[in-house]
Amino acid sequence: MQSTPAPFTVTIIGFDHALSSAITGALDLFALAGISWQRIHQQKVTPQFNVQLATLHGAPVTCINQLSLKPHIALEDVRHTDLLIVPTIGGDLDKVLEQTTGIHVHLKRLLRTGADIAGNCTGAFLLAAAGVLDGKVATTHWGYADAFRARFPQVNLQAEKMVTQQNNLFCAGGGMAWFDLSLMLIERYCGHQVASDTAKSHVLDLTRPNQNVYAGSRQHKFHQDNDILAIQEYMEQNFAKKLSIDALARDHNMTPRTMMRRFKQACGVTPLQYLQSLRLEQARKYLETRPWSLEKIVTIIGYEDISSFTRLFKRHTGLAPSQYRSKFMRH
Template sequence: MKNIYILGFDQALASAITGVLDLFALAGVTWNRIQSTQPTPIFNVQIASANGEPIRCINGINLGAHVSFDEIKQADALIIPTIGGPIEHVLANNPALIELIQTANTKRWILAGNCTGNFLLAHAGILNGKQATTHWGFKDQFKKQYPKVNLTAEFMLTRDEHIYCAGGGLAWFDLGLHMIERFVGFEIAIQTAKAFVIDYRRDSQLSYSLMGLAKPHKDTLIKDVQNWLNLNYAKNISIDELAERFSVSKRTLIRRFNQSLDMPPNAYIQGLRIEGAQKLLEESEMQIETIMNKVGYEDASSFRRLFKSKTGVTPSEYRSRFSRR
């Protein structure tokens, strides 16, 4: 059997521990029971804590540990769950966890971090020069703290050599299924996904993320332009016309947009249009072509291509996943 250890710590997200534990522990078990065949456990999965003591998760639940970090002599994989509390506090208060991650990296054990748990991998210094992901809401903080990491926060999963990273808070099931496939093959992974009734091989966080268009700043001109564009983004207006409306040069408008929002005006307008399309897909039953026209696009193929590049899915897929009706 494969030995998997989930590295627990105070203020971890409980579901990122118990959920992935269930996933590994029941691989080869639940599906077999459904099919009336002999259950065949594949993984021996245990929770570890610094001293073998219970950990107190962010929701107030105490989870018992099977072993201490020092008792881990050999592992097929170590899993670092989501940080549910203040990230800096958790990083500062878990030196034993950081040390174990560094030791495991030296031994080339598989290391897998989930969501903000990847801050612990980066803090241990093992992600420098490697591709990684984290929760889309923390990507700016991650980039600022760990500039040597090749962060691709649009991805749900990354793998660089023996290190895996998963993006969202509940991406532990994407991570677990991927690791199950890596260890024992696609058939067992897909059986486990079916047994748990969860999607397999989601590849992007983009459809879940916000575009960050409302970044705070102090430029009153750009605030005025934003307010106007929020009401008129569907109109066919050029950047030259926009600059003229607000009595500045095109060059000045672009420069101040970049300084205030880290993007040029045309990218901002695109973002508003895609967000407008997302809202209509969620809340209405309009035809996609009608929605496309309402947000300022005329060419269907261009709209679909842009929508997918921004959200990771097609408009139809987005509606199927997020429609409120």
């Protein structure tokens, strides 16, 4: 982070097929830090950030929703910025990454000047393609985690996290995680009170749990091993029963060792971890839709001990079952 006083300069990079809300929403949130709360409470307005949209050659860009955005400045002309943000890629990843290679040199150039660099959701793919995340911790949308790992094995991806930070490199998870990222960066530059006031004035949660609270077991089926897919489908239909590795392997004509190896290679998790994710996913559905007691839910999904299930649920989602029900139950 730069040592210069507020207002700080925030630059968001625009490109064709970006998610417009990850650009305009973040610009709004930074631009109104020190303003919205103060206006509500009739206090002196104290802007904390100057914001700008930058594109290659200063050309207008068309977002994935066909919204056309006119930049404030050409990316080539940005000599200093405190914070540089890459928004979500809303279009086809391969095509957008191919079309945005000209951005790479400017990411590395501005990183060398000491700017904080942040990527939202699939914007982390662009950062990784530029090489700035090599050997660094990062996150991206949970649904694209396997594709990210396959493409960028040199990056330490922690897809369960909503936001990651290593030195002056930041990443956020899902497409709308731009407000988690923005609020964290507002707190980094302006302190907790300004970030909290900004969140409250925009009716946002200052902190949210990790991405596992939104992810489903489907993310572990993006592979081509048909034998393992058959095992997964059997587990999905029988997750409440007592399942043994030996029996699963035998019924699918494998040795336990071979099944364990192929399952982990295909899914990225062990059979036990996958079984846990199935049970937790079903528990989440019941908590969202049924007024049943936790004891009943735990029994139905195949667990016997409520306390151990509660610890597992909280470790996986970041919320206790009662908190999850309060937050997500459909009325």
